[in-house]
Amino acid sequence: xxxxxxxxIELLKQLIRIPSFSKTEDKxxxxxxxxxxxxxxxxxxxxxxxxxxxxxxxxxxxxxxLNSHHDTVKPNAQYTKNPFEPIVEDGKLYGxxxxxxxxxxxxxxxxxxxxxxQADLRFNIIYAATAEEEISGEKGVEILLPQLGTIDFGIVGxxxxxxxxxxxxxxxxxxxxxxxxxxxxxxxxxxxxxxxxLKDIEWFRTYQFPEVSETLGPVKMSVTLIQAGVQHNxxxxxxTFTADIRTxxxxxxxxxxxxxxxxxxxxxxxxxxxLNPSSINPSHPMVQAGLQLGRTIYGSPTTxxxxxxxxxxxxxxxxxxxxxxTADEFIYLQEIMEGIELxxxxxxxxxxx
Numbered sequence: 001x002x003x004x005x006x007x008x009i010e011l012l013k014q015l016i017r018i019p020s021f022s023k024t025e026d027k028x029x030x031x032x033x034x035x036x037x038x039x040x041x042x043x044x045x046x047x048x049x050x051x052x053x054x055x056x057x058x059x060x061x062x063x064x065x066l067n068s069h070h071d072t073v074k075p076n077a078q079y080t081k082n083p084f085e086p087i088v089e090d091g092k093l094y095g096x097x098x099x100x101x102x103x104x105x106x107x108x109x110x111x112x113x114x115x116x117x118q119a120d121l122r123f124n125i126i127y128a129a130t131a132e133e134e135i136s137g138e139k140g141v142e143i144l145l146p147q148l149g150t151i152d153f154g155i156v157g158x159x160x161x162x163x164x165x166x167x168x169x170x171x172x173x174x175x176x177x178x179x180x181x182x183x184x185x186x187x188x189x190x191x192x193x194x195x196x197x198l199k200d201i202e203w204f205r206t207y208q209f210p211e212v213s214e215t216l217g218p219v220k221m222s223v224t225l226i227q228a229g230v231q232h233n234x235x236x237x238x239x240t241f242t243a244d245i246r247t248x249x250x251x252x253x254x255x256x257x258x259x260x261x262x263x264x265x266x267x268x269x270x271x272x273x274x275l276n277p278s279s280i281n282p283s284h285p286m287v288q289a290g291l292q293l294g295r296t297i298y299g300s301p302t303t304x305x306x307x308x309x310x311x312x313x314x315x316x317x318x319x320x321x322x323x324x325x326t327a328d329e330f331i332y333l334q335e336i337m338e339g340i341e342l343x344x345x346x347x348x349x350x351x352x353x
Contacts, residue, residue: 004113005337008106009093011035012336013086015070015102016095022071022135023048032070032129036109041116048131049144054124055117063124063150064347066112067141068105068157068317069133069305072097078327092330100324103331103339104157104317105129111343122351126151133305136171136275141305153286155343156306159319159331162342164290165300166314167215170247170277170307172256175240176200176266183235190235194228197239200264201226204243207263209256213248215279215299219256220246241266246301249277275307286314289349293342316346 011031020028025048032050033043043052048071075083075096083096095102112127126148132140145151158165178197183190201223209219221243228239247256253273261268280287282297291297295316302321306313318339319331 001114001341004110005340008110008340009333009336011109012093012098012102012106013095015105016086016098017084019084020071020097021074022132022137023139025071025131028070029129029131039113041113044147046144046147047139049128049140051126051128051144051148052112053126054112054115054121056119056121057124059149061122061124062152063126064350065126065128065148065151065154066108066157067128067130067154067305068101068108069131069140070097070102070105070129071131071134071140072100073134073325076325076327081328083329088333091332091334093333093336094328094330096329099159099319099329099331100321101133101158101317101319103319103336104159107318107336107339107343108155108157110340111347114344115347123152125347130305136272136303136307142274142308145309151309151311154309154311154313155286155346156304156309156313156315157317158304158315159321159324160300160316161320162316162318162339163296163298164287164314164316166282166287166297167213167249167279167299168277168306168315169216169220169299169301169303170253171275171303172245172247172253172273173271174243174245174257174260175269175271176243176264178239178241178266180235180237180239182237185233185235190237193236193239196265197226197228197241200266201241203263209251209259211250213250213299216248216277216301217299219248219251220301246303247277249279275303278306278309278313280312280314284312285353286312286346286350289346289353290314290316292349293345295342
């Protein structure tokens with residue numbers, strides 16, 4: 001156990017040193033594959049996704065997926081430390097991707113290695129380190145899943161303080177265009193597209209979907225981008241804006257789109273309808289296994305690769321989501337070590353239920 005912990009932390013330090021922005025994760029994929037192969041584990045690769053399965057894999061048994069991502073966002077301008085230097089200070093490991101989701105990535109790998117050559121499991125285990133999570137890309141877990149065969153349950157590694165997110169909001173991003181008519185700003189000419197857009201933006205700000213999810217709360221809509229105009233003296237004939245919508249299990253994606261279209265005048269275009277909300281019954285054996293460990297359950301407002309999985313999942317991992325994408329990102333070393341222990345205890349409990 002102590003060796004698993006030490007190796008996991010050293011691997012995370014190695015990964016921090018390697019830039020792995022979404023779509024450019026080939027070098028971290030190399031490092032992850034080498035780490036596993038050095039321990040006698042056969043690995044497979046599909047684009048920048050690395051996966052492997054337990055030694056006594058039996059197609060007749062159900063399969064548990066352990067998954068996290070190895071891509072990162074780009075460091076923001078407020079970093080005071082080198083984001084690509086793993087620095088340990090006061091029990092904290094600093095570095096880009098340390099918290100989101102490097103801690104979960106290496107802790108799940110340690111858990112996989114713990115069970116790798118155990119012959120008496122009642123299920124198979126697949127470990128997958130995947131790409132493009134931060135951009136919800138199409139060459140990440142979504143393209144990998146068909147290669148893995150039937151998955152019966154998944155643990156998605158994200159920073160949750162090792163509590164269990166049993167529901168997760170979906171993500172719907174729509175681009176909107178308000179159309180007007182150009183004219184000279186000095187005269188009563190044209191139809192100002194900005195003013196038309198403002199009415200729609202105010203609707204997004206104030207509208208409340210009536211049905212509220214027990215675990216995920218209300219649908220949340222935010223206008224996050226706006227662009228219009230060519231120069232100060234021309235009435236703009238178009239105004240584009242983007243809405244970020246966090247959906248719940250109370251509404252289908254098309255239902256949400258229909259409500260929006262019925263209430264605004266702008267033309268709407270969804271970027272994607274792939275990222276759906278997810279939820280699992282609290283009575284599921286894996287959730288019960290987590291509750292036996294004293295973990296709490298909750299609904300998560302943030303979207304992860306969980307949205308791309310059609311089978312039952314929980315989102316769970318060391319670290320704190322509040323640190324994700326922040327300057328001088330860090331994770332406590334103790335969080336990683338405790339995360340490894342809790343993952344192993346969780347899988348053990350699940351195996352015995």
